[in-house]
Amino acid sequence: MSEFRITHRTPLPVPEAWRRITDWERHAALIPFTRTTVLTDGPNREGTRFVARTGLGPLAFDDPMEITLWQPPSPTAHCRLTKTGKALTGWAEIEVHPAVRGPGSYVVWREDLRITKLPRALDETTARAGRVVFGYALRRLLK
Secondary structure: OOEEEEEEEEOOOHHHHHHHHOOHHHHHHHOOOEEEEEOOOOOOOOOOEEEEEEOOHHHOEEEEEEEEEEEOOOOOEEEEEEEEOOOEEEEEEEEEEEOOOOOOEEEEEEEEEEEOOOOHHHHHHHHHHHHHHHHHHHHHHOO
8 A cells, every 4th residue: 555644734724725725726737747627517525526637648647536525624624535547546635724833724635546557566665756746736735
């Protein structure tokens, strides 16, 4: 299993951090060679589907996802994405909590990312790469 966890403290209040993190099309602007298309009408909710297409030309692949849990801020926010593709499988969970001390919020991003054609022996490498890529995107989304 290539599960990883990223945490990030931000001065943003929970509703604003949540809005930025769940702007799926904005994720693509921060991850090189990626384009995201939302397939269902807004607003976000359980059942919302979108596809992140990553790569160049024939080396590109789709990462279709569906929101299977949607809990907007009250005061904590939580969503779960299920990956439904052929190349990538797994899930991601994003939580935004009020900061324990002072203003701002605390974000937790957990993901289990499987690249279907890779042997399980490379799961730790996949998890490390996921931490780097999604950690970078998370920091940029919250900037």
